Amino acid sequence: MIPEPTGSPRSEPFAKIDPKFQMTVRDHVHRSLRAAILAGRFATGEKVNERSLAEQFGVSTTPIKEALRQLETEGLVEALPRRGVIIRFDMGWAEEMILARAALESMIAHLAAKRIGKPAGAELTAIADLMAKATTSADADSLISLNEQFHEHIHRSSRCSYLAKLIERQQFYDASIRRVIHMDPAERQKALEEHTAIAKAIVTGDADLAERQMRNHVVRSGETYLNIVFGSKKDIGRE
Amino acid sequence: MIPEPTGSPRSEPFAKIDPKFQMTVRDHVHRSLRAAILAGRFATGEKVNERSLAEQFGVSTTPIKEALRQLETEGLVEALPRRGVIIRFDMGWAEEMILARAALESMIAHLAAKRIGKPAGAELTAIADLMAKATTSADADSLISLNEQFHEHIHRSSRCSYLAKLIERQQFYDASIRRVIHMDPAERQKALEEHTAIAKAIVTGDADLAERQMRNHVVRSGETYLNIVFGSKKDIGRE
């Protein structure tokens, strides 16, 4: 901190660092395991051994246990008391995670349409406009970043922090896969149309329309993801 | 186990006990804390101390930490690294939990309507019929039990185990509160009508109708719960 000569407090000297950014071993383990599971680097039903994981990470079993507890609550592993934890993730699980995200995102879009104000609405439209520009010109990275901003803005507009947190936990395709997805011009175009329509519905306060369009968007882009990662054409939630 | 004279294996001698039923200290702590939080026995923002909890439960801090990790992932507490965990639950949080459950249950009802077969459909109708009888005659306990059966049957019919698991985590009014809710004849009648309508929509395969009705049912009964627990009239998701 730079010393302040006068006693008068400056309004916003430096942003306080968010304690959440601090990295602990258990978070590192949690993220690593989570990413590994979602990337399919474990077989469904495979047993994981705490001591062996601890050795691989070079830490004790304590943070491993805590990370496994988090994964258990997330539904990515199953704990059989006194018997160990087994991996629970396959294509079916991924489909259902997408459906869950669709259900929650559409609910939050519904509420955002009801609750968004004039200024926030204008910001959302602005983000959508930037996305339109980035779709044809810019690189995938800025598109990914705008994508995040777009959804996060909707979350904030809904004023639902619990729902937003739940959705975050559902968010499981990582940046590298997103980049692959946004490589395809057809996909970029489709996503843009959907985003534009969602933004319009929310800004005009059409909650039911916003909800439907958000749901279709999440399900459709989820299908794209599944096709890339699991490599088989699939309609989510059919039959 | 009763000894078997012949070498021939009996088909289904006794059901294997589900390992999940085994109780560990961390599960006990998790459930107790969860119930205490949902019952409002902690203030929002209140700090909880691991050592003090360990002392109160008469156990070491290890299972406490694991239970707190689960609560953290559930969104009921927030962990600030190296600083401790604070309670995150109030009426607003409860509202959002109800909305989340509404979103997920309606999604699962939608899928159940698409996927339910003839026999399972008949069973669902049968459960609804039993509910009709129990509404006027029987005690609250059997109504509560039928209620559970009803929703669980829908979950199974949807063939979505991940979604069902997610919903279970959202399930937060316990048996005692349910009993209070089901005491009121008007509430019983309203719930019956909703259940009947949901069953009909699912059995006839009207997925969109089932979805809408499930959502209304969860939100409306959630409002009843909120009025009882937090004691103020409130429309969820309005403004």
Place this chain on the structure above:
DNA sequence: GTACAGCATCTGATATACCAGATTTCAGAT
């Protein structure tokens, strides 16, 4: 009276020890 450095204390994060339930192995009986 106020501000701040330095010290004492509290408390979460991690490592380690130990126990008991679960699993596997293997010798002896049939």
Place this chain on the structure above:
DNA sequence: ATCTGAAATCTGGTATATCAGATGCTGTAC
């Protein structure tokens, strides 16, 4: 050869110890 059950082993659950960051307190300087 197969079954059984006791012993060895593995592994998760819990308890305890240790470390370091966060917090609180106090006495001194101004």
